[in-house]
Amino acid sequence: MAIKINWKFLKSKKLIISLIVLAIVVVGAWFFLANSQKSKFPYETVKVERGNLTQTVEVTGNINATEDLSLNFQVPGVIAYVGVKEGSKVYAGQWLANLTLTELDAAVAQAQAVLDQKLAGATPEQINAAQKQIESAEIALNNARTLANESLNSKYESAIVSLDDVSIKMNNTLKTTRDLKIKYFTDTSQESIRYQNNLDLINNALLKFNGLLNLAKISQNQNDIDATINNALESLDIILVSLTSNRDILDIEPHKSKISEQEKASLDNQKSIISTAKITIAGVKNDIAVSKLQNENNIKSAEAALNLQKANYDTLVAKPREVDIAYYRAALAQAEANRNKAIIYAPISGVITKVNKNKGETISSTEPMFELLSPHFEINVDVPETNVVKIRVGKNAIITFDALGSDTKFTGKVVSIDPSAVIVRDVVYYKVKITINDTHNELLKPGMTCNILIQTDNRENVLYLPSRSILTRPGTNQKYVRVLDQNNQVVEKDVVIGLKADDGLVEILSGLEENETVILKIL
Numbered sequence: 001m002a003i004k005i006n007w008k009f010l011k012s013k014k015l016i017i018s019l020i021v022l023a024i025v026v027v028g029a030w031f032f033l034a035n036s037q038k039s040k041f042p043y044e045t046v047k048v049e050r051g052n053l054t055q056t057v058e059v060t061g062n063i064n065a066t067e068d069l070s071l072n073f074q075v076p077g078v079i080a081y082v083g084v085k086e087g088s089k090v091y092a093g094q095w096l097a098n099l100t101l102t103e104l105d106a107a108v109a110q111a112q113a114v115l116d117q118k119l120a121g122a123t124p125e126q127i128n129a130a131q132k133q134i135e136s137a138e139i140a141l142n143n144a145r146t147l148a149n150e151s152l153n154s155k156y157e158s159a160i161v162s163l164d165d166v167s168i169k170m171n172n173t174l175k176t177t178r179d180l181k182i183k184y185f186t187d188t189s190q191e192s193i194r195y196q197n198n199l200d201l202i203n204n205a206l207l208k209f210n211g212l213l214n215l216a217k218i219s220q221n222q223n224d225i226d227a228t229i230n231n232a233l234e235s236l237d238i239i240l241v242s243l244t245s246n247r248d249i250l251d252i253e254p255h256k257s258k259i260s261e262q263e264k265a266s267l268d269n270q271k272s273i274i275s276t277a278k279i280t281i282a283g284v285k286n287d288i289a290v291s292k293l294q295n296e297n298n299i300k301s302a303e304a305a306l307n308l309q310k311a312n313y314d315t316l317v318a319k320p321r322e323v324d325i326a327y328y329r330a331a332l333a334q335a336e337a338n339r340n341k342a343i344i345y346a347p348i349s350g351v352i353t354k355v356n357k358n359k360g361e362t363i364s365s366t367e368p369m370f371e372l373l374s375p376h377f378e379i380n381v382d383v384p385e386t387n388v389v390k391i392r393v394g395k396n397a398i399i400t401f402d403a404l405g406s407d408t409k410f411t412g413k414v415v416s417i418d419p420s421a422v423i424v425r426d427v428v429y430y431k432v433k434i435t436i437n438d439t440h441n442e443l444l445k446p447g448m449t450c451n452i453l454i455q456t457d458n459r460e461n462v463l464y465l466p467s468r469s470i471l472t473r474p475g476t477n478q479k480y481v482r483v484l485d486q487n488n489q490v491v492e493k494d495v496v497i498g499l500k501a502d503d504g505l506v507e508i509l510s511g512l513e514e515n516e517t518v519i520l521k522i523l
Contacts, residue, residue: 044520045484048463048512053501055457057390061381063401063436063448069348069378070368072416073099074341074393079369082359090346090372092437097369099342108339111332118328122316130313137306144302148295155291156225159284163213163225166232166277170206173239173270177202177246180263184255191249198242205235229285236278243271323496323510337392345394347415348435350374365419377436377444379412381452382422382429390456393417397434398453404443412436414454459499463508469518470497470506481512482519490519 077099084096122130177199185192212231216224247267250259354371357363379399383391397412418431434452436444470479480494495511512518 043484043522045517046466046469046520048465048508048514048516048518050461050463050514053459053462053464053499053505053507054455055390055499055501057383057387057454057456059381059383059387059432059452059454061379061434061450061452063377063379063444063450064446068353069350069372069374069415069435071096071344071347071370071372072365072368073097073344073363074365075099076362076364077342079357079359079361079363082355082357084352084355084370086352086355088352089350090352091349092346094346096344096346096352098344099363101339101342104335104339104342108332108335111328111335115325115328115332118320118325121320126316127313130309130316133309134306134313137302137309141299141302141306144295144298148299152222152288152291152295155284155288156220156222159225159229159288160217162280162284163216163228163232166236166281167206167210167213169273169277170202170209170235170239173243173274174199174202174206176266176270177243180246180250180259180267184259185249191252191255195246195249198246201242202239205238209235226288229281229288232281233278233285236274236281240271240274240278243267243274247271321510326498326509340394344369346372347413348372348374348437377446378415379434379436379450379452381432381434382424383432385421385428385430388417388430388432391417391432391454392456396455398455399434399436400451401444402449402451403445404448408443410436410444412452457499457501459501459507462498463512463514464501464505465508465512465518466520467500467504467506469520470495483512484517484519 080098080100082097083094084090090096181195181199185195209228209231212224212228216228247264249255250264250267350372351374352370353373356368356370363369391414393414393416395414397414399410399412400406400408401410412434414432415435416433418433420430422429422431432454434454465481469481471481472479478494479497480492483491483493485491493511496509498507498509500506
């Protein structure tokens with residue numbers, strides 16, 4: 001019996017098996033390569049990029065039809081200018097009134113001047129003036145050093161004179177004491193031995209002192225003079241103690257009866273002279289110490305002044321850093337924003353129906369200055385406190401409507417921010433009013449739900465990273481990132497961040513360069 005083989009079926013089955021085996025091999029190889037690559041490079045990274053950043057606040061509200069608009073100053077003050085009257089037709093953006101702007105204009109001018117100066121760099125006149133300041137500081141330092149040396153040398157010269165005088169007084173004391181010894185204390189009594197020992201102490205102290213004094217007078221070295229002063233105080237102490245002991249012996253019989261009152265008084269007089277000399281030398285030592293301290297302080301002050309002038313010069317001639325320029329630009333923007341709070345611009349075109357205050361009057365931020373009539377639509381939205389701080393009057397907005405689709409966009413402008421808060425479910429909100437520029441569009445109907453994107457800030461041509469790559473050192477506000485160097489080693493770098501923009505991006509003011517590799521997370 002012949003067996004029929006279905007070759008077509010077998011070929012089909014072999015093909016299916018081959019495909020399954022091939023798929024298993026491919027999947028296995030992919031897993032092997034993926035795990036191999038993961039172990040080789042276990043980080044998710046991102047490059048530092050340069051570009052433009054935008055910060056926006058997104059809110060939802062409903063369009064309302066209105067005809068009357070109250071216009072307020074954002075700060076209180078005295079009205080300095082009113083450019084319209086009741087019945088005046090105004091156009092969007094027109095300057096209607098302002099408070100006193102003298103100080104605010106000055107602040108803007110100063111901020112602009114500082115920014116211009118930083119951008120332009122130092123002028124030759126400024127550099128020349130800074131160099132002269134350094135020269136003056138160097139002269140002052142040299143003068144301080146010269147005066148210090150001269151004053152201290154004068155103190156030491158006076159000290160030599162005082163030490164010479166002390167030497168004479170010590171010699172007189174020795175002579176007076178010795179004369180009494182020769183006259184009354186030549187025997188071997190206990191009092192005579194004691195008197196002789198005290199006399200030896202006086203003599204030895206004088207010999208040591210005179211030796212140091214002669215050395216100091218020859219060398220004129222300040223350290224030698226200091227040593228002589230210290231020895232003088234020690235020697236005077238020894239002599240004073242010895243004199244006191246010998247004077248006590250004079251009051252012991254039989255010497256008390258033998259020695260005259262005049263002779264006793266001579267020893268008392270020597271005690272007084274030595275005591276006064278000790279006070280004088282202590283004053284000389286203190287005077288020198290005070291002079292040294294004053295000289296040291298004067299020299300340190302002059303050195304600090306010179307270092308400050310050098311630092312000012314280095315700062316003046318150094319190329320401005322981008323982080324510094326950004327700071328001064330921000331300062332100018334802040335000054336302009338402060339000034340604009342004292343100015344009322346027409347947010348839309350229309351007719352002034354009421355002027356509530358006149359020039360020279362005081363007005364608060366809650367009092368309406370003008371009533372403006374213009375058939376238009378406006379949107380009132382509640383903005384949480386975390387976002388309202390980013391919004392300023394005059395900021396542009398992009399508006400879309402659910403009924404018209406996201407492709408149909410309108411533009412608008414923030415015209416007011418209510419200073420009083422509204423609390424909804426324990427969350428603080430502030431009411432923000434936005435006008436729509438295209439108020440005559442037939443597509444717009446009162447009550448429509450709208451989505452508003454308020455453009456709060458932007459940066460052009462700046463470095464940026466995803467915010468999740470920025471880390472904070474524990475216990476501080478210092479920001480840092482983890483960077484892979486050329487050897488794929490992890491290095492921590494401190495950074496200064498700026499604008500926190502949309503899409504989870506953040507501006508990098510300093511600490512990184514473009515195209516550096518930053519770690520997002522460890523795999």
